[in-house]
Amino acid sequence: MKIRxxxxxxxxxxxxxxxxxxxxxxxxxxxxxxxxxxEPEEVLPILTDKGWRVLVGIGERAALDDATxxxxxxxxxxxxxxxxxxxLAVGLDLSPEQTAQIAYGIQxxxxxxxxxxRKTPDEDEVWHLAEITMLCDAPEIARSCFxxxxxxxxxxxxxRDLVVxxxxxxxxxxxxxxxxxxxxxxxxxxxxxxxxxxxxQAVGQGSAYKPALAVMRWRGADKKDKxxxxxxxxxxxxxxxxxxxxxKYMELMKGDMGGGAAVAGTLMxxxxxxxxxxxxxxxxxxxxxxxxxxxxxxxxxxxxxxxxVEIIDTDAEGRLALADALAYTSKELKPSKIIDxxxxxxxxxxxxxxxxxGLFTTDDALAARLLAAGEAEDEKLWRLPLVDVxxxxxxxxxxxxxxxxxxxxxxxxxxxxxxxxxxxxxxPWAHLDIAGTSEAMEDGPLAAEGPTGFxxxxxxxxxx
Amino acid sequence: xxxxxxxxxxxxxxxxxxxxxxxxxxxxxAQALDTESGGALAKVIAKSKFExxxxxxxxxxxxxxxxLDRLLLVxxxxxxxxxxxxxxxxxGTVVAQLQGSGDAEVTLAxxxxxxxxxxxxxxxxxxxxxxxxxxxxxxxYRTKEKPEDKPSLKKLVIxxxxxxxxxxxxxxLDAVAEGVFMTRDLASEPANIIYPxxxxxxxxxxxxxxxxxxxxxxxxxxxLGMGALLGVGQGSERESQLVVMRWNGGPDDQAPxxxxxxxxxxxxxxxxxxxxGxxxxxxxxxxGSAVVIGLMKALxxxxxxxxxxxxxxxxxxxxxxxxxxxxxxxxxxxxxxVEVINTDAEGRLVLADALxxxxxxFKPQFMIDxxxxxxxxxxxxxxxxxxxxSNDDKLSDKLIAAGxxxxxxxxxxxxxDPxxxxxxxxxxxxxxxxxxxxxxxxxxxxxxxxxxxxKWAHLDIAGVTWSKKxxxxxPKGATAFxxxxxxxxxxDNYEK
Numbered sequence: 001m002k003i004r005x006x007x008x009x010x011x012x013x014x015x016x017x018x019x020x021x022x023x024x025x026x027x028x029x030x031x032x033x034x035x036x037x038x039e040p041e042e043v044l045p046i047l048t049d050k051g052w053r054v055l056v057g058i059g060e061r062a063a064l065d066d067a068t069x070x071x072x073x074x075x076x077x078x079x080x081x082x083x084x085x086x087x088l089a090v091g092l093d094l095s096p097e098q099t100a101q102i103a104y105g106i107q108x109x110x111x112x113x114x115x116x117x118r119k120t121p122d123e124d125e126v127w128h129l130a131e132i133t134m135l136c137d138a139p140e141i142a143r144s145c146f147x148x149x150x151x152x153x154x155x156x157x158x159x160r161d162l163v164v165x166x167x168x169x170x171x172x173x174x175x176x177x178x179x180x181x182x183x184x185x186x187x188x189x190x191x192x193x194x195x196x197x198x199x200x201q202a203v204g205q206g207s208a209y210k211p212a213l214a215v216m217r218w219r220g221a222d223k224k225d226k227x228x229x230x231x232x233x234x235x236x237x238x239x240x241x242x243x244x245x246x247x248k249y250m251e252l253m254k255g256d257m258g259g260g261a262a263v264a265g266t267l268m269x270x271x272x273x274x275x276x277x278x279x280x281x282x283x284x285x286x287x288x289x290x291x292x293x294x295x296x297x298x299x300x301x302x303x304x305x306x307x308x309v310e311i312i313d314t315d316a317e318g319r320l321a322l323a324d325a326l327a328y329t330s331k332e333l334k335p336s337k338i339i340d341x342x343x344x345x346x347x348x349x350x351x352x353x354x355x356x357x358g359l360f361t362t363d364d365a366l367a368a369r370l371l372a373a374g375e376a377e378d379e380k381l382w383r384l385p386l387v388d389v390x391x392x393x394x395x396x397x398x399x400x401x402x403x404x405x406x407x408x409x410x411x412x413x414x415x416x417x418x419x420x421x422x423x424x425x426x427x428p429w430a431h432l433d434i435a436g437t438s439e440a441m442e443d444g445p446l447a448a449e450g451p452t453g454f455x456x457x458x459x460x461x462x463x464x
Numbered sequence: 465x466x467x468x469x470x471x472x473x474x475x476x477x478x479x480x481x482x483x484x485x486x487x488x489x490x491x492x493x494a495q496a497l498d499t500e501s502g503g504a505l506a507k508v509i510a511k512s513k514f515e516x517x518x519x520x521x522x523x524x525x526x527x528x529x530x531x532l533d534r535l536l537l538v539x540x541x542x543x544x545x546x547x548x549x550x551x552x553x554x555x556g557t558v559v560a561q562l563q564g565s566g567d568a569e570v571t572l573a574x575x576x577x578x579x580x581x582x583x584x585x586x587x588x589x590x591x592x593x594x595x596x597x598x599x600x601x602x603x604x605y606r607t608k609e610k611p612e613d614k615p616s617l618k619k620l621v622i623x624x625x626x627x628x629x630x631x632x633x634x635x636x637l638d639a640v641a642e643g644v645f646m647t648r649d650l651a652s653e654p655a656n657i658i659y660p661x662x663x664x665x666x667x668x669x670x671x672x673x674x675x676x677x678x679x680x681x682x683x684x685x686x687x688l689g690m691g692a693l694l695g696v697g698q699g700s701e702r703e704s705q706l707v708v709m710r711w712n713g714g715p716d717d718q719a720p721x722x723x724x725x726x727x728x729x730x731x732x733x734x735x736x737x738x739x740x741g742x743x744x745x746x747x748x749x750x751x752g753s754a755v756v757i758g759l760m761k762a763l764x765x766x767x768x769x770x771x772x773x774x775x776x777x778x779x780x781x782x783x784x785x786x787x788x789x790x791x792x793x794x795x796x797x798x799x800x801x802v803e804v805i806n807t808d809a810e811g812r813l814v815l816a817d818a819l820x821x822x823x824x825x826f827k828p829q830f831m832i833d834x835x836x837x838x839x840x841x842x843x844x845x846x847x848x849x850x851x852x853x854s855n856d857d858k859l860s861d862k863l864i865a866a867g868x869x870x871x872x873x874x875x876x877x878x879x880x881d882p883x884x885x886x887x888x889x890x891x892x893x894x895x896x897x898x899x900x901x902x903x904x905x906x907x908x909x910x911x912x913x914x915x916x917x918x919k920w921a922h923l924d925i926a927g928v929t930w931s932k933k934x935x936x937x938x939p940k941g942a943t944a945f946x947x948x949x950x951x952x953x954x955x956d957n958y959e960k
Contacts, residue, residue: 351844353902355882382878389848410846436901 001110002131003103005139005146008091027053040068041445043079052085058092066101067378069094071445073105078443081110081127091135099136100145106132107153108446113164151272152460156453158182159258159265163438163451167237167254172209172285175236175257179214179264179283184271188215190328197324199303203317204286206241206294211286213325214260215333216267218279227278228463229335230267231325233318233342234260234285241288241314242296255451256318258438259341260285262455269460277463282329284321288314300399304328307421308399316404318344319415326429327422337366337428339462340419341455342435347411348384349436356382357437357454360416361430369462370430378446379458381432386416394418465559465599466619467592469627469634472573476500479534479567481558483575484509484516485543493573493623494537501529509537517541518550521561536561543579548590549871551582553936555594560934563599563615571621574630585626589633592622596641597937602652636766640951643762647944650754651929655730655747660697660778663729663750664705667757667776673764680706690817691794692802696810697779699734699787706818707753709760709774713767714959720771721958722828723760723950724818726811726835727753727778734781734807735789748942749811751929752834753778755946762951769959775822777814781807793892797821798914801892809897811837812907816914823918829958830859830919833911834946840903841924847931849875850945851924853908859921866952871937872945874923883909 027046028036036044042057058064058072080088090102115121136142162170162178170178180187190213192201197213204211214234217227235256239245245253260283267281295301299311301320305327309320322342329338348358357374359381361367367383374381393414396402401421404414416431423429437454440447447453472493482494488509490498498505505527514522518541527535538557540546555572562570572595574588582590599617603609624630650658650666658666664679671677682703685694690706697704710720731749732738738746748754753776760774788794792804794813798820802813815833822831841851850867852874854860860876867874886898886906894913898906908922928945931938938944 347843349901350840350903352878353883353886353905355880355902356878380880385845385849385875387848390846408842410843413846 001127001129003106003146004131004133005099005143006133006135007137007139008135023053024055027055040072041075043076045080045083045085052083054080054088056092064098067376069098069101070105070108070378073102074109074445076102077106077109077129078445078448081129084128086128087131087133088129089133089135094136096136096138096142097145099134099142100149103134103142103146104149104153105446107150108156109448111157111160111447113450114161117166148273152269152457155265155269155272156456158268159261159453159456160451162261162264163255163258165254167287170236170254170257172204172207172212172236172287175234175260175283175285176212176214179216182216182264182268182271184218185267186217188217189213190215192324195304195328197304197328198301199309199320199324200284200286202295202299202301202311203235203288203321206291207287207289209287213328214283214285216264216281218267218270218275220270220274220276221278225278226334226336227280229329229333229338230263230279230281230459231322231329231338231340232260232263232281232283233257233322233344234283235318235321236285236287238288238315238317239290241290241294241317243313243315244290245315252439255439256343257285258343258434258451258454262341262434262453262459265453265456266459266463269456270463275464279463280329280333280335282325282333284325286321288317303422305331305422307401310396310399310402312402312406313404316415318342319403319418322419323422326419330423330427335427338423339370339430339432339459341432343438344415344433345412345435348433351384351410351412352382352436354436354441356380358412358433359383359430360386360433362386363428363430366428366430370458373458373461377457377461379437379454385413386420388417390414390417465596465615465617467596467622468619469588469592469622469624469630471627472623472625473571475531477531479536479562479565479570480532481536481538481562481570481572483540483554483573483577484514484537485578486516486539486541488516491573491575491577493575497530497535501527504529514539521557523561534565534567540577543577546577546580546582548582548586549869551587551590552594552597555591555596556598556937558591558620559595559598559617563617566616568616569619569621570617571623574622574624583626583629584624585629585633588622588624588627588630589637592620592630592634593637593641594937595620596638597644598939600645600648600939602649602941639765640762640948642765643758643951644944644947646761647754647758647947648942650757651748651751651942651944653747655780658747658750659702659729659780660705660727661703663727663753663778664707667707667709670709670757670761670764673761674711675760675764676710678708680708688821689795689797690821692796692813693777693779693817695788695792695794695804696728696734696781696813699784700780700782702780705778706821707776707778709757711760711764711768711772713763713769714771718771719829720773720826721954722822722826722831723756723772723774724815724822724831724833725753725756725774725776726750726815726833726837727776728811728814729778729780731781731808731810732783734810735783735787736807737783738808745930748930749836750778751836751925751942755834755925755944755950758944758947759950762947763954768954770954772954773822773826773828775818777818779814781810796914798916800894800913803889803892803895805895806897809907811835812896812910815911819911819914820916823916828918830856830921831915832921832923832950834923834925836926836929837924838904838907838926840900842927844877844904845875845927847927849873850928851904852876852921853879853905853924854921855879855912855915856919856921859919862953862957863921863949866956867949870948870952872949874949877908878905879908879912
């Protein structure tokens, strides 16, 4: 689907688009309140003798912030993609910047599962809409505003493509390869066995595929500037290991690399828009499988940096993989700060549902920046406690730490406290538990049911 | 256990407790003892691991060169930052360490502490408060306990030069302790003893402290249209009750502060019955109401200069031939209808009518409700924080500050409109459950529909009402979480 920008038809003098136009007025006057309310996200296509006409509610113009504009755009696409309209012109009498935000919303929503997984596309997946022309008074300005946004949007699509990819397609080596293909990014692949990343190795050792620590670099600022580090959990498929998960819905575990996908997407966006920052993206990649080589409950493993961990539950594997990634990043990459993302716990879904991701940090300034970016991007966070009173749950009888407790309790907090042991106190660090937000359970304005790409826009904004 | 304040004695005998700052800095009394022992005390300490760090203790039996039977050294950390909470923990430590020592009487030397912002009298009063709180025991039903298994400690003397000031400062704290004990008693009592009518009777005893107590029965509630509360209780043989308690310590024209408590005296889950394992814990599903009752007592005993109304909805949730069924639709006092999807999400039904009634009748400055409401909050925050849900930032900040001051932490959780759609019903205005995910949030969203725009905070105390382990000033069991928090909220913000 193409998005273009153009001037509205007709002479400039006649283009006072003080909405609604006469034609829209005429249509509106024939509709009752129940058919259409001119509020944001309301869309009504009407087939007239002149062709399709679409009424788009925008509410009060003064209240149109970027987030609202994107939702309007996203909803517009969702409502019209399969309405039978092939070419749509959108003239909402908005500024070029606002027009670009509408286009961005359209782009974000205009993603679907790649059709390559079927021989013939399903009816539901066919979009009739092939081209959208955004009309505004300064299309050049709108186009250039959109170019920057579009590069982020493409990265969001990339992240979603990764999350939706089946476990037999996006295997650990395939994930590494996908990261290597990101334009403008330098990739280093570290073998956990050789580098002493034994926790990551322990998670991946049951699989036929080798685990890997992928280190991506984007250098957009002065060489001397310490990079910000993004660390992602990249479990390409999580069976749970020896503590195997129930069969029901296990197929969703192909998405257990959502954190890694968000990190990869963010690096892609930063490189595409040549962001003037230094960023390293680190993804702990492994497949958690059941086999004769798999880690057992009770195994004790020495992590990178020396802390030992008793593996209580092989299905609490994300924190093991991340622990090594965090320790390695802290020591070897000398970052200015670390933000990690992981589809880490079911508990965070009980705590916050599907509308907000859990934010854990001891750094108030970093928390404030992340929370604000989340609100602005509609990728909302909620801060949860990270204090030592929860530590009894991860005290081991045999090792420095255990990876979880069987007691009923706040596993997402225990997980965050566990991770905290692998980051030195002097590096500002935040952990985002995105288990509830990485995939949407229902259609939303910017993403249909399925992978959301949660984190890419948030991090792009925080780092910019 | 009796607590008294006295001047430091000239001779040190019996059992004594002294404080030591980090780095083995002896407090004044400890120093005097060291001198008396000819330096033996310092030598003993030097040989031990005891450095005076916070929470460290060293118990010496028949210390050399002294007439004492027992000497307990308590580490208090750096001294700077030794606040009221730390002083309370000191008192709690004394009781925890010595209540079974065999000593009937123990003296705590509450010396001034270098670096602390507290006066010696404040230290003494708070240590007494902590000791009192920690000495709580619910042993009503132990008929054959051997004397040696009972606490030996009968009397704690707190010695301080300013014993008069200390005694004065202890009075309001002692009132709060009384409230806390009432709350712990009520929550600890089994459900065959505490049921709606007997709990209402307990509330009525507050009349002797100057509180007006009114009890509404099922007939009156039916007249008021409290279909949600009554629906929960209709499976039980016991009659549901709504108790209204009023303390008028402020000016006549002052709008009251309102505290509302969930009082499900036993929660079987109803027709959506709970699993057997752990069901006995459901006797304390009236924890919210117990806090409100205990708080009212504390405020009255310390003659708080404020108008307060406490409202508790008391029901027993039982399965029976008359119980409500999943799918039933009930009409609340507000007129809004609720489809009861799960009869075990009953607390919010009780609170819905209690909240509406409270704002409708009393036009309060704010409403704060407390409820052991959801299992989800135990997952969300564990046993360290209560969940705070509020439509008012200022009230939230005050609650968070009060919680920090007394050591009853509250953590704010979201009440965003998007969560609202999880409780949409196909038949009524709302459902009483919104699924597993964000379960505490959707419960709060439900309650929010019954506050009618009044400033409101909801404390989900399901994770903090009962403790499996001893805390500094809270023995395991019923914690009375909320009494000290709300007493502090009122004292710091609404009595000026």
